[in-house]
Amino acid sequence: MMHQTLFSGNDLELDVLDGGHDVSIVTFEARDRFLTPGKEHAFGQGYGRGLFAPMGMNEFIIKKNKNIWYQTREMVTVAGIIKSKTHGQRVITYGGSMGGFAAINFAPMLNADEFVALSPLFDVAPDGVLRDQRWKVDWSETSFDYNLIRVGACRSAKGYVFFANNSPDGPHAELLAKETSATVIELDYGGHPCSFFLNDAYKLKTLVAEIAFESFDARKFRQVLEERTPLTHYPYERRSAQLEKEGADAAALEQIELAVSRKPNLARLHAKRGNLLLKKREFVDAAAAFHAAIGLEPNNSYHHVRLSYAHAGTENYAQAVHDMDAAIALAATKAEYHARRAEWLLCAELYREAAVDFQEAIRLDPKRSNHYVRLSYAYAGMKRFGEAVEAMDNAISLFPEKAEYHVRRGEWLLADQKLEAAALAMRRAIQILPTAVVAPRRLDFIESQLRQ
Structure with a gap:
């Protein structure tokens, strides 16, 4: 059987695969x-498409074409269609993150028997009761006219909330426990969303099917997690991060290598391994780790940047x-990428090319004083000390009280044989920071040159 599109609007689309089953699942995208x-x-293909029909469920796939948290009048129309098709059936709503919010929020509207919500949110208002800043852009551009949880319309809604205790989702889960009739299950791993951990340690299809067919056993669920979690990468990844914070980089590397062995197809683990190898100055192995990350996520500019450090x-x-x-090709508007490329060009003594990159970094981020400072080094490398001084003037205009900026300006003036101006720059540095180490010595040297 094929999915059929029963509704296609400006914001939402509804696809259905009706196998004539007694249980229906309604899925919301994250x-x-x-x-x-x-x-x-x-519109994409939707969340969970084709996963549940073979397990004996009718699939109702609600798709969105923008991040509006399903806050649209079209949701009322879609809910009406679903209710007309599921009368007399057991109905489950399912989603993660934004989809988890929707699975709870619209459960009463859909006459759902239970919801399955992974890392759901209670409210995304940055100035709301939780002051969660993660989705403030969405909040500023969306009218939450159908936030049923917030107005207390979901208090009789039943289901399961799963969330990871190492994420900011805990306060959301606490409020959802008060504003719904949910069973809240806290997980030791997973972050936001926790769906990846659940799938690795339990299998999401199994979990949803057990809830849908009323065979879920929370005690058995905990036992399975306890047995399977050590077989996943999560505990080793966390332990590695803890050890790195403690300065135990060698032990942290051992743990992240264990994590990689558990989940070799996860790019971030290779990148973390590469960063630890960089700290140990094992550059060849670090490059291999970042190459592995790039092989898995070729469009992640971060991996290319870190590979550049290894080389x-x-x-x-x-x-x-x-x-x-390669990094700039993926993220051309990141000023720091142009600045980093320029640094490597400086190291290669390709000063003219470095100056061009620093100028581009300045164009993209004109308020970053360090870009002007490093541009001054490129000009100095070309013996264009007047322009090096101008670059430092720009840096000083942004941070006039940075003594080291005046010292650097004085160095370029000294190199340009402008001794009196160089002396003034050093005196200004000393005035700002009397304990400056370099400035007094350089000032003594300049004054000795002036006396000759």
């Missing part, structure tokens, strides 16, 4: 970081620049 609330995109560690600046080219 927030898509590539979408915005105000701009429409094409720079072996003084292969040409390759480091090439790595930054």
Whole structure:
């Protein structure tokens, strides 16, 4: 059987696969970081499509084309269609994050028997009771006219809330426990969303099916998690982070390598391994780790940036620049990427090219004083000390009380044989920071030159 589209609107689309079963599942998509609330995109395939029909459930897939948290009049229309198709059936709503919020929020409207919500949110208002800042852009661009949880319309709604205790979702779960009739289950791992941990340690399809067919046993669930969690990467990844914070980098590396062995297809684990190897100055192995991360996530610019550090560690600046080219191709408007490429060009003594990159970084982020400082080094490398001084003037205009900026300005003036101006710059540095170490020595040298 094929899914049929029963509704297609401006905000939502409803696909249905009706197998004539006694149980129906209504799925809501999670927030898509590539979408915005105000701009429409094409509808995707939806969440959980094709997963539950083979298990004996009718599938109702609610799709969105922007991050509006299902706060649209079209949701009333979609709910009406679903109710007309599921009369007399057991109905489960299901989703994670934004989808988890919707699974709870619209459970009464859908006459749902139970909801399954993974890392759901109680409210996303940044100035609300929780002051959660994670979705303030969505909040500012969306009218939450159908926030039924907030107005107390979901207090009789039953179901399960799963959340990870190492995430900011705990306060949301506490409020959901008060404002619904949910069974709240706290997990030791997973972050936001916790769906990945649940799938690795229990299998989401199994969990949803057990709830849908009323065979879920919380005690057995806990036992399975206890047995299977050590087989996943989560405890080793967390332990590695703790050890790194404590300064035990060698032990942290051992733990992250265990994590990689449990989940070799997870790019972030390879990247974390690479960062620990960078700290140990094992640049060749670090490069291999970042290459592995790139192989899994080629469009993640961060991995290319970190690979550039590994190549720079072996003084292969040409390759480091090439790595930054790849990062910039993926995120051309990140000023720090152009600045990092310029740093590697400085190391390679390609001053003219470095100056061009620093200028681009300044264009993208003109309030970052360090870009002007480093541009001054590029000009100094070309013996263009007047322009180096101008670059430092720009940095000083942003932070006039930074003594080291006046010292650097004085150094370029000294190199340009402008001794009196250099002396004034050093005196200004000493005035700002009397305990300055370099400025008095340089001032003594300059004054000795003036006396000759």
